[in-house]
Amino acid sequence: MRKPEASTGKNNTNKLRKGLWSPEEDEKLMNYMLNSGQGCWSDVARNAGLQRCGKSCRLRWINYLRPDLKRGAFSPQEEELIIHFHSLLGNRWSQIAARLPGRTDNEIKNFWNSTIKKRLKNISSNTSPNASESSYDPNKDPNNMGGFITSSTQDQNIDHFMPMFNTSSPSMQNTVLNTILEHGINMSSSIGGGFFNNATTGTYFSQNHDNKSFYLEKVFGSVNINGGEVEEMEMYNVPPLESVSVTSENNIKVENINALCNGKDTNNISSYHFDDINNNINVNNSCNGSDENRAHHEVENLFHEDLNVGDWDLEELMKDVSSFPFLDFSN
């Protein structure tokens, strides 16, 4: 905590205060906010009679004084949600906070850095003696935009699999994340694939080698790429930004999707590939018969629906969360 600066002396008339807020300052800000509402923060600071910068007032209000804030320790359910959302969103604390009513980004960030990070580290060091696996930090991976890999091992020989995707576009990120939430959790069919070597149950979001197309994979059980056996796996392509338009109703409408199947003679469809030049989805590595129909049907289903932005089904998320193996904090 920072020391509150002494509020005495002539300098104080011009100098803005820093450091801890006094109860009097809190009261002033609280009264002003409740009576007059937010407005411009520098005006708030001035009109409330506070010798603080607007930024400081904003922070104090958002992180501490807001009446809808939930105080106290995080519940186990909140912890699970934070871990789950962090696995999807990375360090986007404000977006995580938006999904946890009554909690602030600062609070969640502190909680993550002080408690959860440590806990996950302990768990991974207990379960994986291989330091190179357990030390993977998604936030340090330049290709990672926020995904999470539990204990999966990526096969270095497979160049078109990358652990996560890299984009700085917020709308792209929204598209991706909502696609995951809308489809990655609920869709139930299984398509053969082959990108993992001993991948672990979980939801993976991957980027194709062209750096523009993406696919989402849900893996159930282990996958042996060398033997070509796939136990349970789902793959869903996610279109690049160029194919997506956001409507005024806050829906994302995926347009210009034309699923194509090249129709060669292998049994497994290994990926859908989004062709961003022609705005087509191609089913790669060929397919035939029922696989072709199924692939076509699924791509149609996936991309011809409206994807809601911002409406998170917490019940569904919690179902998914409860299946994560790394959420057992009992040890």
Added chain:
DNA sequence: AACAACTCCAACCGCGACCTT
């Protein structure tokens, strides 16, 4: 009891995005 080491978390800082002029 005294000190050191560690943990927690409120608050600050810098930066980028957005808006207004």
Added chain:
DNA sequence: GAAGGTCGCGGTTGGAGTTGT
């Protein structure tokens, strides 16, 4: 289009409180 102001975000700091020796 440029400049200036504001807002919001994520990273970092540092002091109070807690735990260990």
